[in-house]
Amino acid sequence: MAGSLTETEIKLWVADIQPVRLRLEAVGAELIADRVFERNVRFDDAAGSLTAAGAVLRLRFDSRARLTYKGPGVVSGGVISRFEAEVEVSDFDVMNLILTHLAFRQVFVYDKYRTTFRCEGCEVTLDELPYGQFVEIEGERSAIEACREQLALSTARPVPHSYAGAFERVRRNMNLPFTDATFEAFSGISLSERIGEWLTESEEGNAAQ
Incomplete structure (x- = not known):
């Protein structure tokens, strides 16, 4: 994080991350x-109040499980700044149950492959999602x-959206019949050549969700 509880980052769409990895090396x-x-x-809750407020409650599992809350974001020059608090949890499935019993429900699932570098005082992640x-770059x-x-x-080109917001633009423009961005859901689907255009539509002010 750029500050103790502040996330400041830019998300960039690229046609191929391999040249970026080679450059990092x-x-x-x-x-x-x-x-x-x-x-x-x-x-989110039944009323969708987190999404409506531009906030995020996310449970992630990779080599460990983490619960993250993000407040509404502000976009300026492609850079998104927002409050972020994250805690590691010992059991992904149990945390999922706790959230369910607290009346939260799953509203979006997305998959990703991530490679993480540190460069010039920043954390640089190379993200491969089913749609791009x-x-x-965070710092x-x-x-x-x-x-x-x-x-x-x-x-x-900067992407002024969360991954959920980015997927929603792809889903809407491609008339996709599913609402989760998993690799299984995208199996056999050819992405449009216009995907970079959809993902990088300018949106200053509040960050889209």
Whole structure:
């Protein structure tokens, strides 16, 4: 995180993350975690009040389980800043049950492969989702810009949406019949050549969910 409880990051859409990885290795970036599968589950109450407020309650499992709350985000120059608090939990399934008994329900499930580097004081993640490939750079705003330039990503287009918001744009434009972004759901589906355009529509102000 850029601050103790503040997430400041930029999400960039790229056609192929492999050249970005090669660039990270060339500049001596530190590999923190090699490619790992993630399952992410977003929760909301029956009224959808978290989504309506631009907030996120997410349970994630990769090599460990974590529960995360994110407050509404503000987008400026492609960089998203928001309150974020995260805690590691010992059991993904039990935490899922706890949330269910607290009257939260699953509203969105999405899969991702993530590779994590540290570069120029920033955390750089290479994310492979069923509907596209992305680079996230998290750190202080000045460090984000320096890192982006070093990785030759100055012209890469920012994505001013969460992964849920990005998927919703893909789902709507492609008339997809499912509501979760899992690799199983996307099996056999060819992505539109316009996907980069849909994902990078400019949206200053409040970050889309």
